[in-house]
Amino acid sequence: MGTDWALDWVRRSAAVVAEHKAELSGLDRAIGDGDHGENLDRGFRAVMAKLDGTTPDSPGATLKLVATTLISTVGGASGPLLGTAYLRAAQSAGDADELDAAAVVAVLTAARDGIVARGKAESGDKTMVDAWTPAVDAAARALADGGAVVSVLVAAAEAAEAGAEATVPMVARKGRASYLGERSAGHLDPGAQSSAYQLRAAAAAAQG
Template identity: 45%
Template sequence: MTTQSFSDTEFVVRTIAQTAVDNEKYFGDLDSVVGDGDFGFSLARGFEIVIADWDGYDRSDIGTFLQKIAMAITSRIGGTSGPIWGTAFLRAATVAKGRDELTGDDVVVMLRAAMDGIKARGSAELGDKTLLDALAPMTDTIEARIAAGDTSDEIVTAAASAARTAADATTELQARRGRASYTGERSIGSPDPGAVAIAVILERLAPAWPSRPIQS
């Protein structure tokens, strides 16, 4: 079973943050099709703070570190994105509380806890055209690849592929949550920005994962 170190957790969070900042315009343009167009801006402003305050976060354990990230996100990201992404990090943090290392199975539990938090916070379910529609298939893929005994490099690559396929598939869905839901059938024909963000993050993470810093 693959064991993920504290440095791996930092690497993932830093990648999420940098990807959000780098894709501000892209995510915003996606959101402007049937939403209010603020998704890219909101996500970037929140994760800019995460990057700026990076060295100051409490690293007593993985759970505490993720909790601090969650608090920063919730307080800095505007609109509905802050509570949704903040809740995801907070639920994952609860699973990792007191831990300095995580197994692959732990990561799956954290992801499922994050999804449960998103469902509760956003009153969303699979098929509602939200980031859940990329997160769930991605998590299922990670769980299946762990069970098959794949390496972490193979697992991250497979997760990226699953997230992209799932994000693209949201194009055919009608939005039932968020501002896009107000447009009804007009929301069909464009992908969900949150789901795309998950795919883009994983596509940034996958090629960088094999050369990530290894904790000694």
């Protein structure tokens, strides 16, 4: 996967966030501040504006542009968390022109580890980690089974979607949703859902 894939991933992420902006904010309204969709959409619109003026020359450079833009434009907790994810992913990708399946797994793992390090959350806390960790685990299994890059990314996307859905019955232990205690159960976590959308965008970009 080269720069064209990374750029397509970003464009697809921006499009799916814009499409589901109201849904994501609605999910956040139930257990948080109600601005997750708006904030994320603003961030990705800023990313697209940056890309209008420059074309990164590697997947890593593309991911770094996303990272710095999200950190500077997205409010709430999701800006620093996702910004850190994309920054760690960029560092993992390095200056390579193309990423093979193993490198893609490493990129996804680095992104997840960045979120965990920044947010101090773990699986079961009802956060975006509940989408990212299953995605990383599924990607690693696909790689171990000899899967190509597309197979790795599709496995990650499917696991992220299942992981997001699995947050519904959870009681939040981190973030603003944790203030609700037991009342946070029964709601889909907005960060997990938006993460699943972004990981599906990565797979769709690989599939062409």
